[in-house]
Amino acid sequence: MRIKVFLAALLMLCSSSLVMAADYYVDITNRTGYTIYYMYVSPADSKSWEEDVLGSDVLMNGDTQRVTLTGYKSPLFDIRLVDEDDDSYTFWNVDVSTQDIVVTLDNLD
Structure with missing residues (x-):
């Protein structure tokens, strides 16, 4: 009987x-x-920081890139973008389940 309870608890x-x-x-x-x-x-x-999700691609001005995040337990992510001049734009604790990012010069680090 105890084994069945243990197995049921383990399965849950x-x-x-x-x-x-x-x-x-x-x-x-x-x-x-x-x-x-x-x-x-x-x-x-x-x-x-994890690996660059753009890889060999770039994100041109005016374009939008969808980033798929698979297998995570929380929707909270930090996002850092680096442009052609090596300027960075960092967004902390973004809830990707409720918000997308529009990066402008106002977001420059």
Whole structure:
């Protein structure tokens, strides 16, 4: 009987952690007047930036890039963009489930 209760509790624990992981996306629009060469998106509780999500692509002025974030438990992310002049634009604790980003020169670090 105890084994059945233990297995049921273990199953509930495993399935609840799977339910907590979710997929998110954020649309990032470049209105800086410059080309964005690097885009870093990391969980807000991370101590370092993850890989550049643009890869070999760039985000031209006026364009929008959708970034899909798969398997995260929280919708809170930090976002850093770096333009052609090596200027950076950093957004902290962005709730990507409710907000997209329009980056302008007002957001310059």
